[in-house]
Every structure is written in structure tokens, then in C-alpha cells.
Amino acid sequence: MMRFDILTIFPEVFKNYFDTSIIKRAQSKKIIEIYIHNLRKWTTDPHQSVDDVPYGGGKGMIFKVEPIYKAVKDLKKQNRQKARCRVILFSPKGEKLNQSRVKKLSQYRRLILICPRYEGVDERVAKYIADEEISIGDYVLTGGELPAMVLIDSITRLLPGVINKESLLEESFAQNFKLEIPNSEFLGEYPQYTRPAVFYPEKGNKKIAWRVPSVLLSGDHQKIQQWKQKHFKKIKS
Numbered sequence: 355m356m357r358f359d360i361l362t363i364f365p366e367v368f369k370n371y372f373d374t375s376i377i378k379r380a381q382s383k384k385i386i387e388i389y390i391h392n393l394r395k396w397t398t399d400p401h402q403s404v405d406d407v408p409y410g411g412g413k414g415m416i417f418k419v420e421p422i423y424k425a426v427k428d429l430k431k432q433n434r435q436k437a438r439c440r441v442i443l444f445s446p447k448g449e450k451l452n453q454s455r456v457k458k459l460s461q462y463r464r465l466i467l468i469c470p471r472y473e474g475v476d477e478r479v480a481k482y483i484a485d486e487e488i489s490i491g492d493y494v495l496t497g498g499e500l501p502a503m504v505l506i507d508s509i510t511r512l513l514p515g516v517i518n519k520e521s522l523l524e525e526s527f528a529q530n531f532k533l534e535i536p537n538s539e540f541l542g543e544y545p546q547y548t549r550p551a552v553f554y555p556e557k558g559n560k561k562i563a564w565r566v567p568s569v570l571l572s573g574d575h576q577k578i579q580q581w582k583q584k585h586f587k588k589i590k591s
Contacts, residue, residue, distance in 0.1 A: 356513060358388045359429050360502050362469040363404055365390045367499050380516045396424040405472055414473030422468060422479050429466055437463030440485045444469060444498035448487030456508045469498030544582045
């Protein structure tokens, strides 16, 4: 079983997503377990302050090192099975999350995820507490909660018993997705369709037809494979 520990000051934001679909089933099947911890539990002042103004000036507030240190230390003590554990801090300056990194992280039995807010985190968290920093893209979010959900989702679907193996083989970022294309070490995708074969939307006062390519309806597997190869698109890295 893989365990995720999430450190956040907004634990309520995770409930609906983790109680739905694949993540919910993975928990029910005891493939993963998710623990959400309110970082304020490890504060000592009456206001349960987790942030403070930055030294040297600057706008906004940053998370303090002390509650994060205490939280991670306490959580690591709970690792009775001595499972392989990694501490991750979500940060704009972190390494970009991709499928290769997801696959590597799926080999751990436990991840502790630190979700910052406001203007960031005291740099000593990145330097001394976190094993790595991760970013999910070149844009700004209000906190690390969404990245945590993204990471847990992407890892969970790779774990044995969560999704049918055959379904994973032709996914866009699957490393062994070759599609029998010469020199196709690229990650990519081809267009896909489902029923109805013809859809009739309205355009103005008349209906038009949006049709599935006839070759996909032909039953000729060789021609279908050729069509897929022709329309295969490399995904930009």
C-alpha cells in the first residue's frame, strides 16, 4: 500500500476529489491511503500562525520553517514499516512534473507533500527538510493543494490494480507507447472517436454532419493502424 501525507492549512479542499472515481476506488481496495494534516496543529501560539513577514522586506507572507519541521518529524516517526519515504515541497522553482518523474515517485511507498500558500516558504524548508521541489507548470497558483491532487492522481493510476494494464499502454505519456511507428520514441497521441458515427449539430437553420473517419468503421485493422500512424501527433515537451 502506498501512503500520501498532505500538509496543508486548507484540509477541506481535498475531500470531494479524493472521495470520487479512481482515487476513491484505490483507497477502498487498499492500494493507497491518504492522510490530510492541518499544519496549524504544529504551531504553538494562540493564533496558530504558520506564516510571517519575510526578512529583508517584500510583499506578502511566507510559511515559517518551524511548524513544517515539527510536522515532518512527527510524520516520519509514524513510519513503523520503514517504508521508502520522500518529502516533496511544491514550488514554482521546482523541477517540472512529467510522466518520467511520476513513474519514479510511484516506486516509493510513502510521500509527504508540503502545500505552501501566500508568497511561498522559508527557504530552509527546501534546503533542509524537503527531498525535492516540484512544479506542475509555468504559471502561478494560490497554493500547493492543486499540485498535490495532480501528483496523487498521476501516481495512483500507475499503481498495480488501479487501472487495467492494457489501458495504460496506449496513454499519451506512456514510455512504451510506440504505435509501431519507425523511430517513434516520441510521446504522442492520435485522434479518437466514439458513437455516434455521424453527429448532426445545428448551424443556423440547418443541420450539418460531423462524421467519424470511414476507415475507423471499416474493420480493416491494417488500414486503421496506418491511419493512426498518419495522424499521430508528437506531444511537445
